[in-house]
């Protein structure tokens with residue numbers, strides 16, 4: 001009888017230790033991951049940088065668990081994977097004739113509408129390129145609209161048509177993907193939605209991806225318009 005009692009007590013203690021061990025190693029790994037993001041990807045220092053690092057860590061750990069879940073067959077919802085790509089833009093080398101374009105905002109979603117307005121305001125403020133908001137869709141060079149597509153892993157896209165003789169844009173459509181940007185699950189703050197809009201408008205201007213400190217980074221949407229981006233627009237339109 002006593003032997004059984006002792007064995008049970010031993011077992012309980014063992015289970016308790018293992019559980020604590022797991023909790024501790026998880027907490028410790030998370031702290032290490034946050035630390036790594038703080039020193040590698042955060043654009044701010046201090047508490048702002050720390051919260052950015054925590055945000056990145058939560059998203060990445062979430063993605064990891066998603067992938068693990070898929071791998072072990074716990075759940076098979078493939079749509080939960082996203083690699084937080086901003087888009088899958090490929091180089092066009094094209095631009096507008098002048099450093100300006102007429103843009104029509106074609107969305108009823110209030111968040112997207114104001115994100116586009118903020119992004120347009122930010123680009124206009126750089127002085128390097130000017131967007132004119134028009135209320136007549138037919139007069140627009142650029143249409144700023146939305147999509148809701150979980151089959152692509154991109155938070156947005158910019159689709160351009162180019163006159164191949166002159167290498168000038170004839171029209172561009174930019175889309176923000178509500179499937180990711182408006183779903184709490186993916187953790188996009190309003191600031192990152194504006195960053196995404198600035199990124200897509202950057203493509204509509206003629207910018208390509210830039211993996212340095214740039215709004216044109218292909219993933220993450222942690223940067224707003226940076227000095228390097230303004231310089232890139234100036235270089236593109238200097239002739």
Ligand SMILES: [Zn+2]
Nearest residue numbers: 086087089218
């Ligand atoms: Zn892009």
